[in-house]
Amino acid sequence: MTNTNTKLQVNQSSIRTDLLMDTINLAGDDYRNNLIALAVSINPTHWVTLNLHRDSTLDNAARYLRRWRVEILRRLFGRRFFDLPESELIEFVGCPEHSLAGHPHFHLVCRVPASTFSKFERLAVERWKAIVPSGTSHIELIDERAGSAHRVMSYATKHLDVNSTLPFIHSHQLH
Secondary structure, eight states, X not given: OHHHHHHHXXXXXXXXXXXXXXXXXXXXXXXXXXHHHHXXXXXXXXXXXXXXXXXXXXXXXXXXXXXXXXHXXXXXXXXXXXXXXXXXXXXXXXXXXXXXXXXXXXXXXXEOOGGGHHHHHHHHHHHHHHHOTTOEEEEEEXXXXXXXXXXXXXXHTTTOOTTSSOSOEEGGGGO
C-alpha cells in the first residue's frame, strides 16, 4: 500500500510541476485557465488574503510572503520541516494584486493538513501581522462543494497580469 501511495504522491507532484511549467509558457486566457487548474490540483482547504496596506514592490512583498511561509512551517512542523514530504506540508498557489491605493496583497488558495487547521488559522494571522505590522489577513475554509476552489481561484486571477514580474506565486517557488 505504501508503494502505491508513494507513486500516487509522485504522480500528483509531477502533474503539478508539469502544470506549473505549462502555465509559465502560456499567455492570456490559457495562462489563467492553467493557473486555476494548478490551484485546483493541490486540493486547497483554505482561502487566504494577505494585505500589506503600505507601499512595496512585488519583490519585497514576495519576500514577506516567503518569510510568512517559513515561520508558519517552523511553528507547525518544527525546525526540520524541510525533511518532511511536500505532501505533509502547506502548499499554496495564488496571485498578487494591487489595491486601489497601489498596495500589494496576495490572494492564495492553500492546502493545509487537516490536523493543523486551527493552529494554521491562528498562526497565519499572527505571523503576517508580526512580519507586516501594517498588514491584515483574511482566512476562511474553502467549502467542499464542487467548483468552490475553482470559484475562489477565478476571483484571485481577476486582475492577472501575465507580463508582471510576479504574475502568480506558488509555495514551491519560495524555497
